[in-house]
Amino acid sequence: MTILIIAAVIGFVMSMAIGANDVANSMATAVGAKAITIKQAVIIAALLEFTGAFFFGKMVTETIRKGIVDPSLIKEPKIMIAGAFAALVAAAIWVFVSTFFALPISTTHSIVGGMAGFGIVAVGWHAINWGKMLFIVSSWFLSPLLGGILAYLVFRFISWAILHREFPLNAAKKAGPFLIGITVFIVMLMFFSKALHMDINSKPLLWSSLFGLAATAVSFFVLKRVKPRNDEYQAVEGIFRRMQVVTSCYVSLSHGANDVANAIGPLAAIYAVVTTGVVGAQAGIPKYLLGLGGLGIALGVAILGYRVMQTVGDNITELNNTRGFSIDFSTATTVFLASVFGLPVSSSHTVVGSIVGVGMARGLEAINLDIIKKIAISWLLTVPLAAGTAALLFKLFIGWF
Amino acid sequence: MYREGGVMKSAFFIRMFPKETPIQLLIEHAAVLEEISRLIKPLMEAYFNNEDIHERMKFISKRESDADEIKFQIRRMLSQSVRTPFAVKDILDYLHLQDSLIDRFEDVAKKLSLNKVEGLDDYIKDKVMELVDQVVQSIDYLEDMIREVRKVISYSFASKLLKKEANNYVKIEDIENRVDDLSIEIGKWIYSKKKEMNPLDLIFFRETVLILVHITDRAENTAELLKAFLK
Numbered sequence: 001m002t003i004l005i006i007a008a009v010i011g012f013v014m015s016m017a018i019g020a021n022d023v024a025n026s027m028a029t030a031v032g033a034k035a036i037t038i039k040q041a042v043i044i045a046a047l048l049e050f051t052g053a054f055f056f057g058k059m060v061t062e063t064i065r066k067g068i069v070d071p072s073l074i075k076e077p078k079i080m081i082a083g084a085f086a087a088l089v090a091a092a093i094w095v096f097v098s099t100f101f102a103l104p105i106s107t108t109h110s111i112v113g114g115m116a117g118f119g120i121v122a123v124g125w126h127a128i129n130w131g132k133m134l135f136i137v138s139s140w141f142l143s144p145l146l147g148g149i150l151a152y153l154v155f156r157f158i159s160w161a162i163l164h165r166e167f168p169l170n171a172a173k174k175a176g177p178f179l180i181g182i183t184v185f186i187v188m189l190m191f192f193s194k195a196l197h198m199d200i201n202s203k204p205l206l207w208s209s210l211f212g213l214a215a216t217a218v219s220f221f222v223l224k225r226v227k228p229r230n231d232e233y234q235a236v237e238g239i240f241r242r243m244q245v246v247t248s249c250y251v252s253l254s255h256g257a258n259d260v261a262n263a264i265g266p267l268a269a270i271y272a273v274v275t276t277g278v279v280g281a282q283a284g285i286p287k288y289l290l291g292l293g294g295l296g297i298a299l300g301v302a303i304l305g306y307r308v309m310q311t312v313g314d315n316i317t318e319l320n321n322t323r324g325f326s327i328d329f330s331t332a333t334t335v336f337l338a339s340v341f342g343l344p345v346s347s348s349h350t351v352v353g354s355i356v357g358v359g360m361a362r363g364l365e366a367i368n369l370d371i372i373k374k375i376a377i378s379w380l381l382t383v384p385l386a387a388g389t390a391a392l393l394f395k396l397f398i399g400w401f
Numbered sequence: 402m403y404r405e406g407g408v409m410k411s412a413f414f415i416r417m418f419p420k421e422t423p424i425q426l427l428i429e430h431a432a433v434l435e436e437i438s439r440l441i442k443p444l445m446e447a448y449f450n451n452e453d454i455h456e457r458m459k460f461i462s463k464r465e466s467d468a469d470e471i472k473f474q475i476r477r478m479l480s481q482s483v484r485t486p487f488a489v490k491d492i493l494d495y496l497h498l499q500d501s502l503i504d505r506f507e508d509v510a511k512k513l514s515l516n517k518v519e520g521l522d523d524y525i526k527d528k529v530m531e532l533v534d535q536v537v538q539s540i541d542y543l544e545d546m547i548r549e550v551r552k553v554i555s556y557s558f559a560s561k562l563l564k565k566e567a568n569n570y571v572k573i574e575d576i577e578n579r580v581d582d583l584s585i586e587i588g589k590w591i592y593s594k595k596k597e598m599n600p601l602d603l604i605f606f607r608e609t610v611l612i613l614v615h616i617t618d619r620a621e622n623t624a625e626l627l628k629a630f631l632k
Contacts, residue, residue, distance in 0.1 A: 024414050028414045032414075032418065155557075158557075159557035159558075163556050163557040163559050164557065164558075164559050164560065166561075168556075168559070233552075233555065233556045233559075311415070316414055316415055316417075316418035316419075316420065319418070320555050322557075352417065355417055355418075359484065359486075361557075362486035362554070362557070362558065363486075363554075363557065364418075364486070364554075365422045365424050365425070365485060365486075365551060365554050365555075366418070366419055366422030366423060366424065366425075366478075366483050366484070366485055367417060367418070367483070367484050367485075368416050368417050368418075368419055368481070368482055368483045368484075369482040369483075369484055370416065370481060370482040370483075371416050371417050373482075
């Protein structure tokens, strides 16, 4: 029981670090584009991160708990406890290293590496579910790529459907509700599927479509009232400023859903062993564990998010809302889709992919591609380093249990 | 947890979206060009009024050095993987042309500080002032063009804005034609004075006028390059 409490404390602190570290992923573009104030960003992010973690966080958490290391191959409960604890501590170490040195190291990669590291040392190479592992690793490459492609297409669509038109404001009043409708449709579909545990068949599809259509209709009437200004393009940006509030919420929600697993996955593994006394039991993840992770993320956002957002907001180029919208929409959709498949992906790396996508569509005045090299290096180093750390810690901890 | 210049992992946002961009710096560089171009008229008037132009020349040189600093900053940024919607080569070529315009204005100021031409009548002084006005006007349009580039990017290269840029280019072309006409008139005056004025003065005066004429030529080339890479 003591180990469960210690693991819960570490998991909670780690979820706080995730919240503080990653709040910029969901809100930086909105704050940079002056769509919302820093205070609003912090409040929205805290609430939506919690909601995402609590309602949608189960699938990815399950993947971390039992998708990487095959629990049926671990005979003794203490091995699983020591291993999951080692993975959690190793990931926490790497979160703090990346925080201190401002490195783009992914918490997701650290926790996956950590779980794999202990599995290899405790049982052997065969303990790893390599098929799943390959799927996860390929998702790390695919998620920035998908984010980038989606962002490129969304921004190209906005350019074609709105900015290149003779009367951009009128065009925005028509295309804007359509984009909002799609966003609401995806969020609702995820809600029915993940929060209400409904299979994606005609019923959730119908309801999601109805919500999407309702959002389209409401936004159509709201946008109809937008009055023309001297500069029509500014008026278009004004419309996207409002729409970006929706997509920022969407990013927070999807981030909470995906990243809560990084703090709660190993904790859930320990919980399952401690409460059932056996490894590989089919115990579900109690909601309160996801709530604990969600609360930690929200608290991290609330305590440290303001300063993070202030520094980010003060130091980046002012972004247009059309770009912010494209980046947010693409990131959130990619991360959300990954969550549906139970794939732990890095939201930071997905944001980077989306930013590059808009950049490729000639949408950004300047973009420093240097970070991509650093991310590539972190991809190559994070998993083996986290795995090595977890393996060492496992050897240390196994003697204590 | 916080370090100066970086905020946790989110520092990557700050690195990805540099506060200063090469386009913004190009605009700042063009603003210095415009400022210097506007200093040429009072400098020329002071020269024609036999006033000391040394301080004015020194100030122009100082601003030219400031422009060089901006130029180095742009080059540094581009060498550090900062990318814009344009090819690096296009930006560097444009920067080179824009910078050479500043250098030409400095050349005019320095040249005028070297020698006092005797025997310039009101007719030629008016013609030269007219030429200077045209030169300044061409730089104004060029500066407008580069300032609008931010808007062009913001609105995703919308044809409306590209047309506006093309219009500014046409205006510079028109100015260049007028400057050609003026240079012929000034040239004729110079050769008409070959028996009355000091030949060295005439050569000196002709060279100064030619620098001004070349500035407009180059402003047109610069605008043409800008128009080409905006497509």
